[in-house]
Amino acid sequence: MSSEARSSNEEPSSGSAPSSAAPVRGEKSLTARDLRVEFGLPGGRVARAVDGVDLDVAPGEIVALAGESGCGKTTLARTLLGLERSTGGTVAFGGEPLRYSTKALKAYRRQVQLVLQDPSGALNPRHTVYDAVAEGLRIHGITDDEPGRVADALSRAGLRPPEQFFLAYPHELSGGQRQRVVIAGALVLRPSILIADEPVASLDASVRGEILALLLRLKEEQGLGALVITHDLGLAWSIADRIAIMYLGRIVEQGPVEQVLTAPRHPYTRALVSVLPGAPALKEAVPEPIVLAGELPDASRIPGGCRFRPRCQEVAAGRAAEVLHRCESEDLEILGPESAPHLVACHLDRARREDARDGGARMAV
Amino acid sequence: VAAPSAAAQENDTDSLLIATDQEVDTFNPFKRRFVITYNTSLMTYETLVRMGADYEPEPGLATEWEESEDGLTWTFTIREGVEWSDGEPLTAQDVAYTYGLLIENQAIRDWNIDFAGNLVSAEAPDDTTFVLTLAQPSPWDVLTREVFVVPEHVWSTYPDPSADDANQLPLVGSGPFQVTEYETGEFITLEANEGYWDGAPGFDEVVFDYYEESDAAVAALEAGEVDIVSGLNPAQIGALEGQDGITVNNAQGRRYVSLTINYNSVTKDGTEFGDGHPALKDPIVRQAMHMAIDKQELVDTVLDGNGQPATSIIPEIFEQYHWDGGDAVLDFDIEAANALLDEAGYVRGDDGIRTMPGTGEPLSFRFYQHADSTDYATIAQFVSEWWAELGLEITPEAIEQGTLNDLAYLGEFDIAFSGWGVGPNPTEQLGMHTCAVLPTLTDGTERSSENNYCNAEFDALHEQQKVESDPEARAELVREQQRLMYEDTPVIYLYYQNVLEAYNSDKITGMTMQPSEGGMITGQQGYAWAYVTAQPADAEDEGGTPMWVWIAVAAAVVVVAAGAIVFVLQRRKTADERE
Amino acid sequence: MTLLEFKDLHVTYTGSRGRIPAVRGVDLKVESGRTLGIAGESGCGKSTLAMAVLRLLPKSAEVTGEILLNGEDLLTMGWGRLRAVRWTGASIVFQGAMHSLNAVHRIGRQVAEPILLHEEGISPNEAAERAEALLERVGLPSSRARSYPHELSGGQRQRVMIAMALACDPDLIIADEATTALDVMVQAQVLQLISGLVTERGVGLVMISHDLSVLSEVCDEVAVMYAGSVVEQGPAHEVFANARHPYSAALGAAFPVIGDPASRKRPGGLAGDPPDPVRLPDGCAFRPRCAVAVERCGEEVPALLAVPGAAGEGPARVSACFVAQEGEPVVV
Amino acid sequence: MTDGSSTADGASTEAPSAGRSRPGGRVSSGFGRYLFKHVGGAAVSLLLVLFSSFFIFRLIAGDPIDQLTRERPVSPEERAAMRAELGLDQPMWQQFWDYITGTLTMDLGESFQYRRPIFDLIVERLPATLILSGTGMVLAVVLGFWIGTRAGWKQGTRFDKGHVATGLLLYSAPTFWLGMIIILVFARYLGLFPVNGMRSPSTPPDFWSQAADIGYHLVLPVLTYTAVVYAGYLMIMRSSLLDEIGSDYLTTARAKGLRDDEVRRKHAVPNALLPTVTLVFLALGGVVNGSIVTETVFSWPGLGSLFVQSIFYPDRPVLQALFVLFSSSTILAVLGAEILYWFIDPRIRRSG
Amino acid sequence: MTTTTPVSPRSLRWARRRQSFTRSWNAYRSQRTGMIGLFLLAAIVILALAAPILVDESQLSVTQATGGRMEPPSAGFPLGTDEVGRSILALTLWGARLSLLIGLTATVVAILVGTAIGVTAGHIGGWYGWIALRFSDWFMVLPSLVVAIALLAVLGRSMSTTILVIAMVSWSGTTRLVRAQTLTVQARPYLERAKALGAGHWHQMTKHILPNVLPLVLASATLLVPSAILMESSLAWLGLGDPNVVSWGSILNRASSNGAVSAHAWWYLLPPGLAILLVVLAFMMCGRALEAVFNPRLRGEQS
Numbered sequence A: 001m002s003s004e005a006r007s008s009n010e011e012p013s014s015g016s017a018p019s020s021a022a023p024v025r026g027e028k029s030l031t032a033r034d035l036r037v038e039f040g041l042p043g044g045r046v047a048r049a050v051d052g053v054d055l056d057v058a059p060g061e062i063v064a065l066a067g068e069s070g071c072g073k074t075t076l077a078r079t080l081l082g083l084e085r086s087t088g089g090t091v092a093f094g095g096e097p098l099r100y101s102t103k104a105l106k107a108y109r110r111q112v113q114l115v116l117q118d119p120s121g122a123l124n125p126r127h128t129v130y131d132a133v134a135e136g137l138r139i140h141g142i143t144d145d146e147p148g149r150v151a152d153a154l155s156r157a158g159l160r161p162p163e164q165f166f167l168a169y170p171h172e173l174s175g176g177q178r179q180r181v182v183i184a185g186a187l188v189l190r191p192s193i194l195i196a197d198e199p200v201a202s203l204d205a206s207v208r209g210e211i212l213a214l215l216l217r218l219k220e221e222q223g224l225g226a227l228v229i230t231h232d233l234g235l236a237w238s239i240a241d242r243i244a245i246m247y248l249g250r251i252v253e254q255g256p257v258e259q260v261l262t263a264p265r266h267p268y269t270r271a272l273v274s275v276l277p278g279a280p281a282l283k284e285a286v287p288e289p290i291v292l293a294g295e296l297p298d299a300s301r302i303p304g305g306c307r308f309r310p311r312c313q314e315v316a317a318g319r320a321a322e323v324l325h326r327c328e329s330e331d332l333e334i335l336g337p338e339s340a341p342h343l344v345a346c347h348l349d350r351a352r353r354e355d356a357r358d359g360g361a362r363m364a365v
Numbered sequence B: 001v002a003a004p005s006a007a008a009q010e011n012d013t014d015s016l017l018i019a020t021d022q023e024v025d026t027f028n029p030f031k032r033r034f035v036i037t038y039n040t041s042l043m044t045y046e047t048l049v050r051m052g053a054d055y056e057p058e059p060g061l062a063t064e065w066e067e068s069e070d071g072l073t074w075t076f077t078i079r080e081g082v083e084w085s086d087g088e089p090l091t092a093q094d095v096a097y098t099y100g101l102l103i104e105n106q107a108i109r110d111w112n113i114d115f116a117g118n119l120v121s122a123e124a125p126d127d128t129t130f131v132l133t134l135a136q137p138s139p140w141d142v143l144t145r146e147v148f149v150v151p152e153h154v155w156s157t158y159p160d161p162s163a164d165d166a167n168q169l170p171l172v173g174s175g176p177f178q179v180t181e182y183e184t185g186e187f188i189t190l191e192a193n194e195g196y197w198d199g200a201p202g203f204d205e206v207v208f209d210y211y212e213e214s215d216a217a218v219a220a221l222e223a224g225e226v227d228i229v230s231g232l233n234p235a236q237i238g239a240l241e242g243q244d245g246i247t248v249n250n251a252q253g254r255r256y257v258s259l260t261i262n263y264n265s266v267t268k269d270g271t272e273f274g275d276g277h278p279a280l281k282d283p284i285v286r287q288a289m290h291m292a293i294d295k296q297e298l299v300d301t302v303l304d305g306n307g308q309p310a311t312s313i314i315p316e317i318f319e320q321y322h323w324d325g326g327d328a329v330l331d332f333d334i335e336a337a338n339a340l341l342d343e344a345g346y347v348r349g350d351d352g353i354r355t356m357p358g359t360g361e362p363l364s365f366r367f368y369q370h371a372d373s374t375d376y377a378t379i380a381q382f383v384s385e386w387w388a389e390l391g392l393e394i395t396p397e398a399i400e401q402g403t404l405n406d407l408a409y410l411g412e413f414d415i416a417f418s419g420w421g422v423g424p425n426p427t428e429q430l431g432m433h434t435c436a437v438l439p440t441l442t443d444g445t446e447r448s449s450e451n452n453y454c455n456a457e458f459d460a461l462h463e464q465q466k467v468e469s470d471p472e473a474r475a476e477l478v479r480e481q482q483r484l485m486y487e488d489t490p491v492i493y494l495y496y497q498n499v500l501e502a503y504n505s506d507k508i509t510g511m512t513m514q515p516s517e518g519g520m521i522t523g524q525q526g527y528a529w530a531y532v533t534a535q536p537a538d539a540e541d542e543g544g545t546p547m548w549v550w551i552a553v554a555a556a557v558v559v560v561a562a563g564a565i566v567f568v569l570q571r572r573k574t575a576d577e578r579e
Numbered sequence C: 001m002t003l004l005e006f007k008d009l010h011v012t013y014t015g016s017r018g019r020i021p022a023v024r025g026v027d028l029k030v031e032s033g034r035t036l037g038i039a040g041e042s043g044c045g046k047s048t049l050a051m052a053v054l055r056l057l058p059k060s061a062e063v064t065g066e067i068l069l070n071g072e073d074l075l076t077m078g079w080g081r082l083r084a085v086r087w088t089g090a091s092i093v094f095q096g097a098m099h100s101l102n103a104v105h106r107i108g109r110q111v112a113e114p115i116l117l118h119e120e121g122i123s124p125n126e127a128a129e130r131a132e133a134l135l136e137r138v139g140l141p142s143s144r145a146r147s148y149p150h151e152l153s154g155g156q157r158q159r160v161m162i163a164m165a166l167a168c169d170p171d172l173i174i175a176d177e178a179t180t181a182l183d184v185m186v187q188a189q190v191l192q193l194i195s196g197l198v199t200e201r202g203v204g205l206v207m208i209s210h211d212l213s214v215l216s217e218v219c220d221e222v223a224v225m226y227a228g229s230v231v232e233q234g235p236a237h238e239v240f241a242n243a244r245h246p247y248s249a250a251l252g253a254a255f256p257v258i259g260d261p262a263s264r265k266r267p268g269g270l271a272g273d274p275p276d277p278v279r280l281p282d283g284c285a286f287r288p289r290c291a292v293a294v295e296r297c298g299e300e301v302p303a304l305l306a307v308p309g310a311a312g313e314g315p316a317r318v319s320a321c322f323v324a325q326e327g328e329p330v331v332v
Numbered sequence D: 001m002t003d004g005s006s007t008a009d010g011a012s013t014e015a016p017s018a019g020r021s022r023p024g025g026r027v028s029s030g031f032g033r034y035l036f037k038h039v040g041g042a043a044v045s046l047l048l049v050l051f052s053s054f055f056i057f058r059l060i061a062g063d064p065i066d067q068l069t070r071e072r073p074v075s076p077e078e079r080a081a082m083r084a085e086l087g088l089d090q091p092m093w094q095q096f097w098d099y100i101t102g103t104l105t106m107d108l109g110e111s112f113q114y115r116r117p118i119f120d121l122i123v124e125r126l127p128a129t130l131i132l133s134g135t136g137m138v139l140a141v142v143l144g145f146w147i148g149t150r151a152g153w154k155q156g157t158r159f160d161k162g163h164v165a166t167g168l169l170l171y172s173a174p175t176f177w178l179g180m181i182i183i184l185v186f187a188r189y190l191g192l193f194p195v196n197g198m199r200s201p202s203t204p205p206d207f208w209s210q211a212a213d214i215g216y217h218l219v220l221p222v223l224t225y226t227a228v229v230y231a232g233y234l235m236i237m238r239s240s241l242l243d244e245i246g247s248d249y250l251t252t253a254r255a256k257g258l259r260d261d262e263v264r265r266k267h268a269v270p271n272a273l274l275p276t277v278t279l280v281f282l283a284l285g286g287v288v289n290g291s292i293v294t295e296t297v298f299s300w301p302g303l304g305s306l307f308v309q310s311i312f313y314p315d316r317p318v319l320q321a322l323f324v325l326f327s328s329s330t331i332l333a334v335l336g337a338e339i340l341y342w343f344i345d346p347r348i349r350r351s352g
Numbered sequence E: 001m002t003t004t005t006p007v008s009p010r011s012l013r014w015a016r017r018r019q020s021f022t023r024s025w026n027a028y029r030s031q032r033t034g035m036i037g038l039f040l041l042a043a044i045v046i047l048a049l050a051a052p053i054l055v056d057e058s059q060l061s062v063t064q065a066t067g068g069r070m071e072p073p074s075a076g077f078p079l080g081t082d083e084v085g086r087s088i089l090a091l092t093l094w095g096a097r098l099s100l101l102i103g104l105t106a107t108v109v110a111i112l113v114g115t116a117i118g119v120t121a122g123h124i125g126g127w128y129g130w131i132a133l134r135f136s137d138w139f140m141v142l143p144s145l146v147v148a149i150a151l152l153a154v155l156g157r158s159m160s161t162t163i164l165v166i167a168m169v170s171w172s173g174t175t176r177l178v179r180a181q182t183l184t185v186q187a188r189p190y191l192e193r194a195k196a197l198g199a200g201h202w203h204q205m206t207k208h209i210l211p212n213v214l215p216l217v218l219a220s221a222t223l224l225v226p227s228a229i230l231m232e233s234s235l236a237w238l239g240l241g242d243p244n245v246v247s248w249g250s251i252l253n254r255a256s257s258n259g260a261v262s263a264h265a266w267w268y269l270l271p272p273g274l275a276i277l278l279v280v281l282a283f284m285m286c287g288r289a290l291e292a293v294f295n296p297r298l299r300g301e302q303s
Ligand SMILES: Nc1ncnc2c1ncn2[C@@H]1O[C@H](COP(=O)(O)OP(=O)(O)OP(=O)(O)O)[C@@H](O)[C@H]1O
Pocket: A039, A040, A041, A047, A048, A049, A067, A068, A069, A070, A071, A072, A073, A074, A075, A076, A231, A298, A299, A300, D020, D021, D022, D025, D026
């Protein structure tokens, strides 16, 4: 058993060059446009959990979605899968807008699969590994060669030899193995996109790497696309091609991981990066940890104008005085993924860029 | 063990404590429904003619009475010097007022229509004379009907004498006791009328004490908490017999238990209704069934011998009217019964069940019993087993009272339990079996005829006995009526139930029973002989501190000690407790 | 002065699965005013160690060895003395603030409770005032004293726990996974607060976490535990940046350094399952998952010895790895 | 983080609310909403009780007049007069309307068997029931909670095992049977206590004598009642405490230096008690059950024995009224408990 | 690494079921009280089933009764006789059949109804869920004996109505339990995963919710049986049972209406009462043990 585990550890190193497998946009990609999800709360208030999001995930690329707790990551993921109805905007797969009929959803869910945070919870304790993996096949009425397909999925997820795991119950497996079973359950339907909501958050530190390596390998070898949701920027650094930073229901910065994480432009991203422990490479970009004041933002009370303004360190430090009126009144446009590789939704950033373009090389970042 | 505080109280007042399980519905004597209500009326008020200890009419408020030649006018001489319990004198005006209510007050008239319907006028020419005019001669109704004379000076103040205004306590009456206090579910207190014209009762008060369970009443009797208990079952009698200071009174009762057979569900105009089994129309079948019941066995097992096998509707207690069957009585003989049925062509099928001669319909009967009586369940089981030997298929079914009544009056049954308490005037019971009371509708709402029995000969006898003034001649007629019914067998009378009572003979002496020989204490009719004549015996007082005080003290000590110990241990333990 | 010292501490639970050696011979020292980090994955015995300090372990735990707090052995102390030492000598910030606070008492009362308990003659009012002051110390408005725990966010609750830990001015604070469940930003707030307190008040701090990167930020020194034993110990930064035990290395790799191309798209991880404490392998407990294991590892239990190649300054680098002790690299 | 399903037995009490509220999400739902939800629910239940009570008892077969005149021949005129007096000649809708308006104005009609306003009957008999089941319930709750606390705290000890076994044994005994056995032993063989009833008629009317007499009569019924019921509370309290016992906040309390019994008294027991509040009130249905049986065994002149007696009569108006009374009192008690719960347990305010 | 022979999923599943059953059984077996309860229960059930063999039915006949009236225990009648002279032992043995039958059938009915409503109410929710919840809450809060008495008065008395009535007053507890458990399961990520895999309601209910609810239902059913038996005996004792059948409650009803207490006829009162007590106790012991096995929250309890 240790030999197969080790092999999984070695493989990523062979293809470690950044974005070796080029994403295949188009046919099989998942796109969200101006997606909005609102929840009615008691007392008539409305939580705008997802408040205008444009996002693309194509096969062959890993997109990380990061942000604070409660910013709407899970809701976005659920909506992308059709588990939550959007109140505005569209989700499309391969260009086809998602329809919510039972049949259409079922067909859609063969293509787009979900991996949840807590593998122990995601497996029914009364189902064996075999049953758990075969469940998708049974739901979709795929009956031919069930054991073969299950075995194949398990071995692709790194559980080898698969037959040894067939009869195991979830509680007999370690956390990492459980998460592999969940992934195998998703892979058995041969989806093109995997949405993973905090896939390793509940796993032990040393075990995490294995699962991430698996995702990376699936991308490299099978051209699987993945949206990995996390609040851990380090994780994004470990596997993602692109990253989107979400704040209060909206993506505030988006772009290739190297750019966003090493040269963050949105004040929120900068703050996030700055509090990461022990990151010498960043010390130049953000010298002092910026600990944001205030509590978690509340999706039912999204401030007008720039939604980050109340906690913005730039505003607090008075560095944004020139654009403050815009921060207070002007809502920022939704970041469309197609327009540029690195996008930022910040008035200050925009002003500075314009300044830079107009008035020469006075780049702050 | 003495009652907690009975001892303290006994010195002042002699109380006669009687266990009861019935609630009082009303103290209005015109609306009596329950035995207990009847008893309180009987003690509080009086009638013109009262029922003697042996059920013979004797002077009550009237010292004399006279029937006119045509039997329509009755003249009563009212006793002088009788006072109401509030001190007002009782006069013939009060009597006239009372009878007047029966005639004029629509509600009271309706309540008592069987008697009041026959009244024409009630007058009091002077203070001691009362004249009653009837529409039809009816000597026995006039003499035995309990019309409780009420005080006009009180009752005329009631806006509606038919309502429960009459419940205002204390009651004002002329009887030996007056109801003074009533706590539902607890007790009814009647205080002795010291100025009673027939002499003050022996006890200062009579208290009906409430015991829902007879076992509890028995225990209370043993404990001296109650003096008279009734409605006992054989086991309880067994337990009480031979106990010191307790006398068991095992008296003949007025109640019969019977099986009603659905053989004739027709209305007055001959319309048939219901779904009774056709075979039951055949008297042979009914007689065979009658013969297959061992009544003595039922008396022995169900009543533990405390009763008599029944022959007719009038129980043995009313000796003069009771028909004992003589030679005509059918003895328990299953073989003979089987022979009867064989002869009549009811052959047994392969399953042993007999079938009807023509149609071949099996003799399969529904047998309904009141669900709330375990005695009936036992009887049903006995009878079913016997009848099974006759080749009858019996399905006993326990049914709610109300449902059973509905079904019975709708004629939708085959055999059903029934039972009545019979009064001293046989007209009432026999009247339920005349053609006159057959239903006119088939919806079962009239409920006047007990079993749709209709026999012209019986009816003729009935009319005769109603107006026959000579007691012996009348009894002869009544016995003949019973004979007819026995032969026709519309109803199988199973047994007469004894009244099982017990009393504290250390405390009570001198009670007059009804009948005076071997009679009953509770459930007396026409006059509360027992309670009036009961005298306190000289029972020695069990002085000293009552037991319960000691128990309370002991309990308190134990509790306090236990608390102290727990407290001390608690302190000690927490001082250095391992966590 | 040595504030806290574990001497050959062993803790063994007796459970339905048999005897579970949760802590196996730990020797550690914490000086006043310094911070010790304890790292290790789930189940390696970190919490057991922490709970042992105040003898809060369940009855099923058998503790041997010595735990000296200010020179006094906590394990042999009488109950009365122990209760007095609790919270005044050492206090604990538990991992799950939600569950460690009583949900039905107002937080002011909970913070004041130890004050009332340990300080003779203090009036409830004074204690309440002190509690409010403490809440302000940890950045909560004093009006929050009237709140119930559920009215606060996770970070705020954790700060309440910290305020409570400070209530009786203990010499030692043990923070058991004080930031694990928290969001990045809140975690940063809490860490800032804790390190501020340590420098300000000079208390000794034992900080427990599975996140080596966090410990490297806050602590002076870090001990890495595996299967109930310390496998590596040394200055915080060095243990994180330059591990001398394969397990520490794997643990460190789980928290990549952003901007470091070496860790870009190379998620570090450790194969295999965490050890089952009931059935530990012979020799080095880490051997089944070790990439650099040599033959000797299966036979002998490596002792915690100084390793060569470490920088001269600061506390000695010790590691329980034969390979590292020979100066070989432990990272693959 | 869990949502702190805060009850002894998650299943038997508040289920997670139907509205989707997230565990950690601080969805602040106000008292108003909570109150509305519960009061509304209770109101619906009360209406159901009111309606069903009318129709259920209307379905009892039989002519009430037969019952009133049991074993006595009745002429059709008398029958009609009685029907009119009882209002049975009214059309059904009229009876229903009278019933609804009557019940709402506390005019519960007249009993068939007592021919008195039912309201008076109830007022008369209520104290007896309150004395018996009140005493019994208080004793059972106190005893059950006290033992349950100790048993749970020292779980697995001889004390715990012994009390759980005793409790279960008594809990398994049919109430009426236990009552009969107790009568047999204490009243019949030993003769220590009266067999039944609430008072002796011969007791002097002054307050103390009456109180002593009632107390004396109360012993056996309360003993029976408590014996059967206390085990339920014992189990509730014990499992509620066991739920708390592993909690971290208790470790915190110990770490602060509290003594073991202080930890129990100040932290564990109050916390464990709170979720039992609704359970205790929910058990009120059981109180009614218990009092019906106990009152019948001991002929205690309360509402329970009135109910049983009325069934056999059958006294429809009384049944109707008692059904409404019993049911609505349990519904209102549970509602009260739920409202109370809001105030005493801050945890509930989190989830609404 | 072994190469395994091809396996059929079906046999696989059965193998695992057997295993998990064995595991539950082992967990159950470790509970002393549960085992005592089980033995007790088995003994009672065997006695009840064997009643016709042990005691001829003719012993229940009143016309063939040989004993005297309420005789105390003797060699011929080890537990004495009733008022007709039948053996109390025979009655008690035969009574077991009916009491158990009523208890079990009523429970089965209640459980079926309760589970169906509970699962659907929890899973489907919405208006239906609200109404189902209110309705079951309503039944839950109503005093069960009062409702049972009222219903019996209306429906008449027979074994089937008794069963129906007991089921009617006991289903609501199960509904609540099942609904709560359904909601818990519903909130589990594996349901989310199933949904994400494309599962419909039926699949979710049958494959995930029911299997997770059933063990608890089993445990609660085991605890419902005793309350059904107690309820039946109370009703019968109050005189609301069918007097023509022999159940423990009706024996006691006969005993008390025939003055067994007054007659000090303890042999008439004790056997049926003790029988009820034992059966109830046995079921409760089993039920608590099952609960401890299936409800992990309680598992720590029996240590
Ligand atoms: N079903 C719901 N009903 C009401 N509000 C909801 C619901 N689901 C989510 N929300 C709200 O929407 C917002 C976003 O929630 P979401 O779970 O998507 O956040 P998240 O980024 O996944 O957070 P975390 O990191 O804690 O998982 C939160 O404010 C949450 O309270």
